[in-house]
Amino acid sequence: MITDIIKASVAASAIRLATPYIFASLGETFGQRSGVLNLGVDGIMLLGAFAAYYAVFETGNLLLGVLAALIVGMLLGLAMAFISVTLQAEQGISGIGVYLFGLGLSELLFQKTVSTPTPIEGFPRINFPVLTDLPVLGEIFFHHNLLVYVAFALVPISSFILNRTTFGLQIRAVGQNPEAADAMGISVARVRYMTVMIGGALAGLAGASLSIALLNIFQSNLTAGQGFIAVALVYFGAWRPYWVMGGALLFSTVNALQLQVKTIENALGINVPSEFAVMAPYVVTIITLIFASKRVEQPTALTKPFERGES
Amino acid sequence: MMAFVHRFFDTSKLINLVLNISLLLLAVGAALLVGAVMIWLMDADPVKAYQALYEGAFGTTNSRAETLVKATPLLFVGIGICVAFRGGVVNVGGEGQMIIGALAAVWVALSFDTVPRFLENIPIHDFPHIFIVTASLLAGFLAGAAWGGIAGVLKAYFGVNEILSTIMLNQIALQLMNYLLNGVLLDPDQKDRVNRIPKTARIQDYAKLPRLEWFSDTPTRLHAGLIIGLALAVVVYILLWRTTLGYRIRAVGQSNRASRYAGINVKRQVLNAILISGGCAGLAGAVQVLGLQYRMQTDGSAAGFTGNAGFNGIVAALFGGLHPIGTIPASVFFGALLIGAQSIQREVQVPASLITTLNGLVVIFVVSSQIFIKRLTKRRASVPPQPTTPKSVPALQEEPTQ
Numbered sequence: 001m002i003t004d005i006i007k008a009s010v011a012a013s014a015i016r017l018a019t020p021y022i023f024a025s026l027g028e029t030f031g032q033r034s035g036v037l038n039l040g041v042d043g044i045m046l047l048g049a050f051a052a053y054y055a056v057f058e059t060g061n062l063l064l065g066v067l068a069a070l071i072v073g074m075l076l077g078l079a080m081a082f083i084s085v086t087l088q089a090e091q092g093i094s095g096i097g098v099y100l101f102g103l104g105l106s107e108l109l110f111q112k113t114v115s116t117p118t119p120i121e122g123f124p125r126i127n128f129p130v131l132t133d134l135p136v137l138g139e140i141f142f143h144h145n146l147l148v149y150v151a152f153a154l155v156p157i158s159s160f161i162l163n164r165t166t167f168g169l170q171i172r173a174v175g176q177n178p179e180a181a182d183a184m185g186i187s188v189a190r191v192r193y194m195t196v197m198i199g200g201a202l203a204g205l206a207g208a209s210l211s212i213a214l215l216n217i218f219q220s221n222l223t224a225g226q227g228f229i230a231v232a233l234v235y236f237g238a239w240r241p242y243w244v245m246g247g248a249l250l251f252s253t254v255n256a257l258q259l260q261v262k263t264i265e266n267a268l269g270i271n272v273p274s275e276f277a278v279m280a281p282y283v284v285t286i287i288t289l290i291f292a293s294k295r296v297e298q299p300t301a302l303t304k305p306f307e308r309g310e311s
Numbered sequence: 312m313m314a315f316v317h318r319f320f321d322t323s324k325l326i327n328l329v330l331n332i333s334l335l336l337l338a339v340g341a342a343l344l345v346g347a348v349m350i351w352l353m354d355a356d357p358v359k360a361y362q363a364l365y366e367g368a369f370g371t372t373n374s375r376a377e378t379l380v381k382a383t384p385l386l387f388v389g390i391g392i393c394v395a396f397r398g399g400v401v402n403v404g405g406e407g408q409m410i411i412g413a414l415a416a417v418w419v420a421l422s423f424d425t426v427p428r429f430l431e432n433i434p435i436h437d438f439p440h441i442f443i444v445t446a447s448l449l450a451g452f453l454a455g456a457a458w459g460g461i462a463g464v465l466k467a468y469f470g471v472n473e474i475l476s477t478i479m480l481n482q483i484a485l486q487l488m489n490y491l492l493n494g495v496l497l498d499p500d501q502k503d504r505v506n507r508i509p510k511t512a513r514i515q516d517y518a519k520l521p522r523l524e525w526f527s528d529t530p531t532r533l534h535a536g537l538i539i540g541l542a543l544a545v546v547v548y549i550l551l552w553r554t555t556l557g558y559r560i561r562a563v564g565q566s567n568r569a570s571r572y573a574g575i576n577v578k579r580q581v582l583n584a585i586l587i588s589g590g591c592a593g594l595a596g597a598v599q600v601l602g603l604q605y606r607m608q609t610d611g612s613a614a615g616f617t618g619n620a621g622f623n624g625i626v627a628a629l630f631g632g633l634h635p636i637g638t639i640p641a642s643v644f645f646g647a648l649l650i651g652a653q654s655i656q657r658e659v660q661v662p663a664s665l666i667t668t669l670n671g672l673v674v675i676f677v678v679s680s681q682i683f684i685k686r687l688t689k690r691r692a693s694v695p696p697q698p699t700t701p702k703s704v705p706a707l708q709e710e711p712t713q
Contacts, residue, residue, distance in 0.1 A: 089682070096622065225478075
């Protein structure tokens, strides 16, 4: 009985905690499919998280918070696109630059404005008629905040866009063979700008989901490296939205378990050092990457700037 | 005719150097300018702020010493980054490699709880001290190299992107540190307490790197780690530009394919580059423990031990033109920024995180400015090509392995 309750609450919080990963890594999937690796996701998440938190802190309007995060994210995406597409800078290193910039600026702004981590009223949990009252299932699936559902809804939408629309075809063409795409009249730069901006906006939203939906607070380095995990999840999920979601759920499940590690230890009578529980998803990711890199082709032009006339 | 002249007066190389240095200075200048605007937007006086920064970093003997103390780990990590990036390996695992290096060094240092008899019998002045410190440093280097080596093997033989694997390894190293400092390495004095502070015992005097007492009359925290770092910069410079190993590493960084045609074992050089790079970061961690903190302590975060040196070392290396010697002044510069940031916070109430923001901008500006060098070199295409001229940032883009 006790273990059932634990299972339900672990499953519920796993689904909740997957939200920021799903937003950020879906966004990153768009960028990488078009050939741009944005390693600055964590920095964009932090600034998005702060923007949303501050907007809600001042106005109490949650949608304004979401909007602020989307705009800030998109602007940073624009900057990243300018750096990596127009200036053709090395993407891994410039991403570290964007990360440091976001880490520093979000803390700086927070110190100058709110300065002490003050809880805010975030997105409430939705109560569905009948469904929420279902035993177990109600708690696992039908008692989350709005952003959780938006995140999961974005998975089929992203998959549809990438695989079934002209824009998706352009994205994949630009990521696989920019020369051919260019010859067919697709503007490589335009497509990449758009995907990186979509990625930025979703990274901003990922930050918002932390600061105004899951934790309802802001503090220095709120994301604690989740943006880097999101980048890894894209490789992990072989650039496919559904697989990426699977990876996000794996990570969030371990995070959820870790939150309840004491309860579980007491219930099952086992003793795992919590450090190893925290370590586990990273080890799993590395192992998965070993197998993934052998079997799955990454977008051919990933991290390669495009310039006409260069082979 | 031009070709003839160029064979004897290598003006192209000199122009490149001047160009590179001016672009680097421009990038930092631009970042500081953005910083000034930000300070101004926060209703503070930028001139006063930067004055406070300068005074805080260089104003007194002690602040100068603190600047150099802060620069030391940046120098070690930065030297390693030079090797990795020159070899085309983006090692962002400095944080984890520092932690693992420090753990190994403190472990070895603590295992000498007394001086073994055989060391005392060797008739060299202060031999036990030299031996134990060297052994601890070596352990730090090897452990850091091994930790980097994991990512190296994964990249070279399994095709796993090293950016991802080093980020994962950073997190794993952090948890390993938390586990060990709460467990086997925990200070015996802390064991029986209810609220344990996760830290090791203090290392013995004979395991410490000496402080540099000649630096000033009053005692400062400046330690011999700095001297080791300077020596390492020279050694790595010689390694990169005066040995076959260095030539191969750089060749692989410039072009995977060309190196393969030239018969270089690309995989092994990738591994070599990250082994050396990880070793340098490991030394950074070891030196922090043996020269400065004399023990290891964790607040649960990586930055709590490293002070973000694993990332800031990348910034220093980029500003140093990915050259070990250039990394020396670059490290001092960023050490000064980090120390001066505290005075900015005190004097004009601008949070010290401003400096992290500026560091990010420096990285972005330096990497972005490479296109101008590329464009200018292309324009001078009539000049005979200089295949050996190192570009500031080598081609890090991965080429297909097959």
